[in-house]
Amino acid sequence: MTLKNLPKLLSTRDLIKIYNLTAKSQLSQNFILDKNITGEILRLREGGWIAVYHKIVKTSQICSDDALVVEVGPGPGLLTRSILETGVSNMVIVEKDKRFLPILTQLSEVSKGVLKVLHGDILNVDHSLILQAANITEIPVEGAEGDRLNCRVHLIGNLPFNIASPLLVQWMKMLYNREGIFRFPSVSMTLMFQKEVGDVGINIEYSTELFLVLIRFKKFKRIVADVEDSRRGRNSVLVQSLCEAKKVYQLPSRVFVPEPKVDAVLIQLKSLPNPVLTVPVNEYEEVVRYFYGKRRKTIHSALIKLKSKISPEKFESLTDGIEKLEIDLSLRPEKLTSEQFCRLTKIFIENSIKI
């Protein structure tokens, strides 16, 4: 069953008024509510928000053949509605704030079973509940002819900024381990970042289409920074070892209510069919965190700092191994590629060094 023409719903402002839904800062609630907003993107006086969301949805290339669409933090359900109108056949939303449940349940009812509502915290939700809600008992396998559509999951969300960072790390780990909804052969992601982030180009090969996530979060400003960019950080290394990402377009902060301090940029991530990450993700993250914790130091200086923490034999074996990697140790961490961090991690693992 697909749904391309939802019945006309009340305006966002009306819904907010009727249900007395004041934005809660502790849940990072920044909505697009003002249908009269004008601007480069929001030219329409009527239904401005829907223009934004339609653009986001169009970018995501969601389609009725997708096995599953999962939206995080639907709030009043505006993005949700745009997604439904693309004709998706199976969608689950996860919302923590129960005040939105009546609105979302109504949307679910008019969707004739396409939309399933889960009340919960996306950080803790059991993914088997998402699959259960979606009535998926078996994860599809990639078709012999390489058609990924019906084995693709889309993860979408205008993520609450206060959980965006831990959530992304969690998702990356799940993707690496192929857990929960990340067991789908194909997953896709589009992220709303700060403007500065979107201006940083990234270019990684991929073919798996992965999540679609909408994120607006300061800490994410480094996620898409490429090697050579001083804004590159831990999250850039982790994400780019598993996904390809690119800037899609920018949204001014004024379109959100309440207005956040930063503009937003929509970023699309797609999983790498052959991820750069070939070492265990937890150890990888630890090693990356260690060096980025000393980001003003060169790799060599950061290694010297380990001397007092491990036995002399281990230290010698570690440095011997690292020297053979042919990585320029005079570089700072942001100059190292995800692949080089993988090789570094391997040496730490071989020497059983936990940092």
Ligand code: SAM
């Ligand atoms: N999608 C809506 C929009 O674009 O206007 C709302 C986006 S708002 C930035 C973030 C949404 O995530 C809110 O609805 C908030 O209640 C919800 N949220 C916050 N923390 C959450 C969590 N841990 N799990 C699930 N949803 C959460």
